[in-house]
Amino acid sequence: MNRTPTWSRCQKINTNVTCMSSQDVLLHCREKVMVDIKITSAHLNYMKLFSNIDKNSLSMRLFVIAIVWIGNFFIATVTDNALLMIFKFSFLWGTFSTAFILVFLLFSTQYTSKAFYDLMDIQDVFRHNAFNLVTDPFGVGLIGVYDFGMMSPFTMVDNAVLIFAVVFIVTSFARSLIIRVLYLMLTNCVDVNITESPHYLLFAILPLSTEFMDAHKIFVLYIYSYLTAALVACLAMFTTIIARLLHSEYRAVKNIYIVGLLCFLGFNLSIAVTLLTTQKIMGIMYGLNTCSLYLGGMKVAIVMWLYGVQRYSTDIHFWLGFKPTQFWKCIWVMLPIVIWTAVFNKLKDMNELKDASQKIVALLWMFLTLITVVVIQAKVIAKYILQNNIVGVFRSNFKYGPPDIDDRKKRRNFDEITQSRQCRHDCMILDDKYECNHLPLIFRSRSSLPSAESSLTNIYEDSSKPKKTSSVLDVSVMNMN
Incomplete structure (x- = not known):
């Protein structure tokens, strides 16, 4: 937020390099003269920060990385309620800040409509391989159906899913529209003739493009504040999930030590x-x-095909109190096929890479990831083999379900038919007057005053003899309780 940020002014990098500050770029733009991005101050500043390996840039990168992982350590060790508040703040900040910037764009530039039509071009989507967007959006699923379902106890689970999907898709489209407008503003005056990457887009193209806007500091604040809020929540969630999975396997080690070890490994890998x-x-x-x-396709396939869609639907029914419809069950069954189609498409694209170093690094990363998963799964399989219970590999752990022991017992004893008060022969009696066997419900009177109406409960209350038991009466009272 300096008066003259580093990407807008020329710095002394090399005497033989031509540099043009953002102010000079704006002057050339007014004269309708195109400028090569390689001679702009934003590009040279990016090269100095991330491409040069001198002691100044390396020390600065080391300092920033250390601050990130130290901050992540303290955030990942807070309580669950505090972590949930961070996620909600991140989601709300991203939603409202995106809406504010979008309204500002609608009244400040003429490129908004063109950017909208560009994003709606389906051919352009397939040309740029939209399958990458499956893993690029961050924050998905952190604040999801459960929180939208808490808006009202009468909100059905299908409505909660639809509301969450609509909100996430709309905000993602709005963010893409904002970035597209900034990119169009830049390319109107600057010739971007180099290979673009998300990292270069974030630290070179977008900062320079904000200089062409009227309130450029607002856009800079939006881009980096939104990115920080979203990545803080996602990194803390990732660290917490991995730490708890390891803590369940190694109970003797405290969770805070595991979080510290993960942050240390993340620092070294960074x-x-x-x-x-x-x-x-x-x-x-x-x-x-x-x-x-x-990994996502394998997990979804195991849950939907081995654990079963019906059990998964029962879990959701117990969790939210609403039964998923047949539409969502069909979607869940087909979801692993869709994900695996995207996997094969990524493997095909990887095979078409011309750079050998890219292929080697990609395959090495895949090998290290898969070997880690295989080692963990081999440990589980070996444990069941030593117990002579190979079938237990395909069963869910006894700790699966709600974290509270009493809630897990309720889940094991949960019955959808009893919960919905629906007959096993699918009759339509769902009111408060009849049971599934079509007998009228009889309630025990709790009033201390004698009632003028004659009923079975008044007979027992007025009798001086010991009360007789009634199986019909007890069953009806138990059902109401």
Whole structure:
């Protein structure tokens, strides 16, 4: 937020390099003169920060990476309620800030309509391989159906899913529209003739494009504040999930020590990644997207095909109190096929890479990820083999379900038919007057005053003899309780 940020002014990098500040770029733009992005101050500043390996840039990168992982350690060790509040703040900040910037764009530039039509071009989507977007959006699923279902106890689970899907898709489209407008503003005056990457887009193209806007500091604040809020929540969630999975396997080690070890490993791996070239980093991105799709497809296939869609629907019914419809069950059955189709498409694209270093790095990343998963699964299989219970490998763990022991017992004893008060022969009696056997419900009177109406309960209350038991009466009272 300086008056003159680093990407807008020329710095002394090399005497033989031509540099043009953002102010000079704006002057050339007014004269309708195109400028090569390689001579702009934003590009040279990016090269100095992320491509040069001198002691100043390396020390700065080391300092920033250390601050990130130290902050992640403290955030990942907070309570669950505090972590949930961070997720909700991240989601709300992203939603409202995106809406504010979008309204600002609608009244400040003429490129909004063109950007909208560009995003709606289906051919352009397939040309740029939209399957990468399956793993790129962050924050998905952190604040989801459960929180939208809490809006009202009468909100059905289908409505909650639809509301969450609509809100997420609309905000994602709005963010894409904002980035597209900024990109169009830049390319109107600057010739971007180099290979673009998400990293270069974030730290070179977008900062320079904000200089062409009227309130450019608002856009800079939006881009980096939204990115920070979203990545803080996602990194803390990732660290917490991995730490708890390891803690369940190694109970003797405290959870805070496991979180510290994960942050230390993340710090060391981040240093190694910053020293790689751009081509190798792109190879890592290919391997990361492929592994994410592969692991996600395997997990969904195991849950939907081995654990079963019916059991999964019962879990949701117990969790939210509403039964999923047949439409969502069919979607869940077909979901692994869709994900695996995207996996094969990523493998085909990886095979078409021309750079050998990209292929090697991508395959190495995939191998390390898969070997880690195989080692963990082999440990589980070996444990059941030693217990002579190979069938237990395909069964869910006894700790599966709600974290509370009493809630897990309720889940094991949960019956959808009893919960919905629906007859086993699918009759339509769902009111409060008849049971499933079509007998009228009889309630025990709790009033201390004698009632003028004659009923079975008044007979027992007025009798001086010991009350007789009634199986019909007790069953009806139990059902109402």
